[in-house]
Amino acid sequence: MTQQKSERIMNLAICLLMSRRFVEKAHIREVVEGYHGLSDAAFERTFERDKDELRHLGVPVETGSNDPLFPDDVGYRILRAAFELPAIEFTPAETAALGLAASVWESATQAGRTVSALAKLRAAGVDPDPTRLSAFAPSVGAREPAFPGIWAAYAERAPISFGYRGEVRRVEPWAMTSRRGAWYLLGHDRGRDAPRVFKVARVDGVATRIGKPGSYRLPEDLDVAKAWRSLEPAASDETALLALRDGRANDLRRGGSPEPDVQPVPPGYQAYRVGYARPGDFAAELCARGADVLVLAPDTLRQAVITRLEAVAGPTDERGAEA
Amino acid sequence: MNTSADQVIRLLSLVPYLQRNPDADLTETAARFGVSSEQLVEDLNVLWYCGLPGGLPGDLIEIDMDALEGSGRIRLSNADYLARPMRFTPDEALSLLVALRAVRELTGPSDTDGVDSALAKLESATPAADATPAVTVASGDEHVRAALAAAIDARGLVEFDYTDSGLESSVPKVAPVKLIVRDGYGYLQAWSLERRDWRTYRLDRIGTVRPAKGRRPRLGEPPDFGAGWLELRPDAATVTLRLAPEAGWITEYYPTLAVRPGESAVEVDLLVADPAWLRSLLLRLGPGVLAVSPPEAAADARQAAEDALRAYRAG
Numbered sequence: 001m002t003q004q005k006s007e008r009i010m011n012l013a014i015c016l017l018m019s020r021r022f023v024e025k026a027h028i029r030e031v032v033e034g035y036h037g038l039s040d041a042a043f044e045r046t047f048e049r050d051k052d053e054l055r056h057l058g059v060p061v062e063t064g065s066n067d068p069l070f071p072d073d074v075g076y077r078i079l080r081a082a083f084e085l086p087a088i089e090f091t092p093a094e095t096a097a098l099g100l101a102a103s104v105w106e107s108a109t110q111a112g113r114t115v116s117a118l119a120k121l122r123a124a125g126v127d128p129d130p131t132r133l134s135a136f137a138p139s140v141g142a143r144e145p146a147f148p149g150i151w152a153a154y155a156e157r158a159p160i161s162f163g164y165r166g167e168v169r170r171v172e173p174w175a176m177t178s179r180r181g182a183w184y185l186l187g188h189d190r191g192r193d194a195p196r197v198f199k200v201a202r203v204d205g206v207a208t209r210i211g212k213p214g215s216y217r218l219p220e221d222l223d224v225a226k227a228w229r230s231l232e233p234a235a236s237d238e239t240a241l242l243a244l245r246d247g248r249a250n251d252l253r254r255g256g257s258p259e260p261d262v263q264p265v266p267p268g269y270q271a272y273r274v275g276y277a278r279p280g281d282f283a284a285e286l287c288a289r290g291a292d293v294l295v296l297a298p299d300t301l302r303q304a305v306i307t308r309l310e311a312v313a314g315p316t317d318e319r320g321a322e323a
Numbered sequence: 324m325n326t327s328a329d330q331v332i333r334l335l336s337l338v339p340y341l342q343r344n345p346d347a348d349l350t351e352t353a354a355r356f357g358v359s360s361e362q363l364v365e366d367l368n369v370l371w372y373c374g375l376p377g378g379l380p381g382d383l384i385e386i387d388m389d390a391l392e393g394s395g396r397i398r399l400s401n402a403d404y405l406a407r408p409m410r411f412t413p414d415e416a417l418s419l420l421v422a423l424r425a426v427r428e429l430t431g432p433s434d435t436d437g438v439d440s441a442l443a444k445l446e447s448a449t450p451a452a453d454a455t456p457a458v459t460v461a462s463g464d465e466h467v468r469a470a471l472a473a474a475i476d477a478r479g480l481v482e483f484d485y486t487d488s489g490l491e492s493s494v495p496k497v498a499p500v501k502l503i504v505r506d507g508y509g510y511l512q513a514w515s516l517e518r519r520d521w522r523t524y525r526l527d528r529i530g531t532v533r534p535a536k537g538r539r540p541r542l543g544e545p546p547d548f549g550a551g552w553l554e555l556r557p558d559a560a561t562v563t564l565r566l567a568p569e570a571g572w573i574t575e576y577y578p579t580l581a582v583r584p585g586e587s588a589v590e591v592d593l594l595v596a597d598p599a600w601l602r603s604l605l606l607r608l609g610p611g612v613l614a615v616s617p618p619e620a621a622a623d624a625r626q627a628a629e630d631a632l633r634a635y636r637a638g
Contacts, residue, residue, distance in 0.1 A: 003365065006330045007372045013335070015376040018404055031376035057332055058412035084407040088444050093437025097426050102357075104422035114422050115357035116332055117415035122355060123340035123408035133434060135475040137503040138425040140458060154456075155414040175454035178421065180461050181507025182575065186454075201575050224454050250530060251486050266634060288607035289490050290627035291634045306635055308609035312628035 008034025009050050013059060017083060022064050022075030051076065059083065090126050099130035100138065107142040110151070140178055146203035150185055151176065156213035159190070163204030171198070172216045175224045179231055186227045188216070197227060236275030240282070241297040243269040248292040262296065271296065283308060333358070334366060334373075336408045338384070341399040349395040360395075367391065370399070416449040421456050428460035429502055429509055431469025462509030463526035468502060470532040471511055475499045480516070480537050484530030489599020495524065498539045502526070506578075512545050521545050559596040563616040566591060570611025573604070588613055595620070602627055 011032045016023060025047065029035045035043055054061050060082040065071045090098065102118055105111040118128055142151070146162065153160045154173035161170045171187040174195070178184075183200040243265050244253060256274035265271050276282035283304040286293050295302040333356055341347055353363040367386055374383035387398035411419070420442065427438040446455060462468060467483075474481045482496040497513035504510070509526035516537065561580060566573070571589050574582050580592040595601045605612055605624035615621040 002327045002330065003369050005327045006334065006369045009327070009331050010334055010369065010373040011376070013331075014373065014404065018375060033372075053328060053331075057328055058410065083409055085410050086448055088448055090441060090444065091437065093434070094441035094444070097423060097430075097434070097438040097441045100426045101419060101422035104425045105418065110418045110421070112329075112357065113412075113415045113418035116336070117411050117419040119333070119336040119340070119356050120408040120411060120415070123336040123338075123343065125343055133426075133430065135472050135501060136426065136429050137501055138422075138429040138460070139504045140421055140425045141506060151417075152414070155412075155417055175456065177457040177459065178425075179457075179459040179507065181505075199575070218454055222454060224457070228457055248492060249490070250484055250492050251528070254530065266637065284607045284609060287609055287628075287631075288603040290602075290606060291631040292490070294631070294634055302635075306632065309606075309628045309631050309635075311610035312606055312612075312624055313632055314625055 004034065008032065008046075009053060012047075012050055013054060013078065016061060016076055016078040017080060019077055022062070022066050022077050024073065024075040028076070085120055085124055088121075088124065088126070090121075092129070092132075095127060095129045096132035098126070098128035100133050100136060102128070102130070104138050104140055105142075106139055107147070109148060110140075110142065141181060142178075142183060144183055144200040144203070146200050146206050147183055149207040150183075150200055150203070153207060153209065154185065157216060157218075158209050158213045159211035159216060160207040161210050162207040164198060164202060169196075169198070170210060171196070174218055174222060175227070177228050177231075179228075184228075184231060186224065195227065197230065234277035236277045238277070238279070238298075239273050239275050240295060240301055242272050242274055242286070243294040243296055244272050245269050245292045249289055252289075252293065265296075266294065269294065279304065287312070330366060330369065332409075332412075334370060335405070337366060338370065338399065338402050338405040339408050341397055342402060342406060345398060346390075347397045349391065349397060352397060364391070367397065367399075374401070375404070411449060413449075416445065417456055420445060420449065421458055424456070424458035425460065425504065428458055428462050429468065429504060431472050432465050433469060434472075435465075460504055460507055460509050461525075461527045462502075462504070463529055467529050467532055468509070468526060471499050471502060471526075471529075474532075474534065475501065478539055480535040480539055481532050482535040483524075483532040485524055486528045486530075487599070488525075488528075488597055488603070490603050491599060495522070496535050496537070497522065497524075498542060500542065500545050514540065514542050514545075516540075559594040560620075562593050562595045562601060562620045564591050564593065564608075564612055565589075565614040565616075566608070567611045567613055570608045573608070577604075598623055 011034060012028065015028060015032055028047065029043055035047065038046060051061055060078060062077050062079060063074055064077070065073050066075060067073060098118065098121065102115055105114055121128065150160065150173065154176050157173070159170065159172045161168055170190040171185070172190065173185055173187045175186045176183060185198045185200060186195065187198070189196040241259065241262060242252065242256070246268055252274055253272060256272040259271040259273050262271035279301060283301060286295060286305050287308045295305050337356065349360050349363060353360045356363065370384050371386055372383070383401070384399060385401040390396045390398050423438060423442050423445070427435060427442070430438060449455065471481065480496065480498055482494055485493050485495055487493065496516045498516065499511055499513045501512040502509060503512055510523045511526060511529065512521065512523050515522040566589050568587070568589070574589070574591055577593065580594055583590040601620060602623040605615070605621055606627060
């Protein structure tokens with residue numbers, strides 16, 4: 001039963017925490033009431049499970065011997081310094097930020113973990129203040145079906161495998177990021193023996209564990225920020241001359257510079273020079289604005305836009321170009 | 324994680340919390356730990372049997388059960404050895420860091436320092452701090468957010484240059500109430516004075532924000548901007564697109580009702596609340612759209628493409 005199990009594990013934790021020496025199994029069986037009345041085999045099984053569960057919760061249960069001459073006489077202990085949250089002081093500006101944190105996650109599991117982390121801070125005397133930044137309601141979602149398994153593997157450093165674009169990939173998770181509502185995983189791809197970034201939404205089904213937690217190390221010189229920069233749009237290295245209809249396309253205007261001397265420009269339009277990186281994406285972006293934006297130069301971009309517009313205008317239109 | 328594991332984690336925080344907050348209120352404490360009052364009473368009943376090894380009466384944690392049952396106050400004692408909470412588990416620490424990074428994506432420059440220093444302190448207490456998760460929200464310019472946040476706090480009115488999802492420009496005049504995030508994009512929730520209704524504006528489409536004159540109307544609570552807000556718009560219509568593989572990316576960027584992958588094309592059902600949004604999407608996808616159903620849904624985009632081609636021929 002849950003209550004009895006919780007009680008037994010709590011008493012085991014207190015017993016191991018209170019002792020400076022390693023506590024031997026026979027002694028634990030004697031002093032922790034939850035182990036009374038069990039057969040030898042049942043005690044062994046229950047104790048091993050409880051000990052593993054404490055470790056799974058993050059409680060640092062150490063194994064060792066008190067006597068160097070008899071290293072096989074093992075016992076267990078929890079070192080207080082490794083167990084307790086170190087003292088952290090927070091300023092009012094910081095507790096205001098913490099006060100918003102509890103309501104950010106849309107995923108119930110991660111919301112629970114955040115509340116649990118905040119409860120530990122409260123238990124250490126920190127008072128997260130949700131009122132000061134009440135104008136803000138940030139949120140993070142995680143609706144990708146593969147997210148929970150990949151996140152847990154990332155947190156515990158457990159290698160996983162999953163289907164991705166029709167291939168099975170074996171990956172050691174290194175880091176994750178949420179960008180504009182989509183989750184990405186950075187990890188070592190064992191098959192390719194190289195780092196790779198995966199979009200979690202593109203993972204087929206869910207990930208399967210292929211190794212134990214903590215069974216790999218992150219590289220010493222890991223530059224996570226650099227990997228994430230590859231997901232950002234490339235810096236603009238080309239410029240286009242565009243005719244922008246008056247009062248329209250203000251966002252392009254903000255990112256460009258006016259070219260009042262360029263001629264000819266259709267009446268009701270002004271010429272602007274605007275930077276861009278990928279010609280294909282930029283042509284699509286300009287098409288979305290219809291007749292509000294006309295490309296003057298370069299000619300390749302102008303032709304790309306016209307070709308795309310013709311595809312939308314459809315074959316029924318004679319276009320009368322030859323008339 | 325099973326319920327016993329969750330309970331043990333909670334108990335290890337409850338004992339130091341209750342010693343630090345003598346005479347704590349049952350309901351308030353339950354809310355802070357994210358559980359029901361009934362669950363918290365069960366937790367206390369477990370702690371009642373916990374204590375120093377040996378299990379003699381003086382060794383057990385003491386809880387004043389009369390105060391608990393009589394007035395909903397929690398008085399716990401005889402647990403000096405659990406005066407501090409446990410360290411964060413990796414999952415807890417990473418979840419909290421993500422939450423704070425999301426906060427940082429929405430606040431303006433004046434609040435960023437507090438978030439950054441809180442993040443730095445938490446990272447120092449985090450296992451696996453060398454690869455903590457990053458968060459990016461499309462939340463526009465930090466000075467825009469700061470101006471809006473200041474107007475919200477001052478209960479003022481503002482106007483700003485806005486480009487909507489159909490790429491139309493306007494200068495809305497609004498009473499701002501909240502900055503929110505949905506699906507990775509930041510929004511302003513505000514009362515529109517022209518439309519006399521609640522509106523949301525994407526932060527990355529807001530240009531310069533200026534204070535506006537006028538009296539702020541008395542406002543009730545804004546409508547809930549829940550996770551399914553887009554799907555719930557009553558005026559939305561279903562449109563089906565048949566897409567070539569190069570246009571399939573839209574299923575990862577826009578909420579879809581259904582996606583039916585095929586051999587050489589994918590069929591996608593979209594909920595369209597704004598015809599201008601569909602027009603700009605079809606223009607953007609160009610030859611990637613193989614068919615639109617119902618066909619008249621594509622009429623706006625076809626007309627816009629013909630207008631643009633005419634302008635090219637004239638130029």
